[in-house]
Amino acid sequence: MKELLQGIDTIIIRVSSIRKAATWYKEKLELSALWEDEGLNLVVLDTNSAVSITLWQTKEPIEINKKTAAYPIFKTPNADLLRAKLELKDVEVDEILQDDHVRYFFFYDPDGNVLEACQVIAH
Template sequence: MSNKKILQGIDTVIIRVSDITVSKKWYGEKLGLIPIWDDQNMKLVVMDTDGPTSITLWQTNSEIINNKDTASYPIFRVIDADESRNELIKRGVNVTEIIEDNVVRYFQIFDPDGNVLEACQVHE
């Protein structure tokens, strides 16, 4: 086993939410993600990101405490950061200003629980 890879990519990223019904609707309507698995007993839903890694929204009864400076978060690829950001704003999504460097243009997105997501355009 020492020569074989133990880990084989990321299957899903779990995002804890306070209300699975509200979050499922928000991620679907605002971000355009489609549910591919819904477990009402576990209060979780897996959302298709149109990539190899899904997002799993999982309800918790614990208080959700977010700090955008220390949180782990998924980063979504976008073709045009300005266009994507403007569309999200039209949909009523809370987003930051675009930040740009020599490699990327990106902005952060906040879901109803204040969870941090990011959208990133790589310069080509």
């Protein structure tokens, strides 16, 4: 099985409006589209890593529970600077949290999907 599972290709994030979400991710996070499919109402975004994010429109209500939701974690070299830049772009951001190994914060797309940014602290 190990030879057949070759890593994570993409992470699906369900959205209520593909146009609104795609615009938000492109403008606020400065991610570019790798592929768009209007028929399927999805956009695949380049995350500057091997794993992409696929925004996929759904007609179902999007119900987010931050305590149980799966979500992507973006790497960042500077959590404080990224948080400040997102805040300037009117992105909803939580306060920065820190433990012995990382500084991180949660932020949210227009549908309330949970996203996280994480900075590893060098020791």
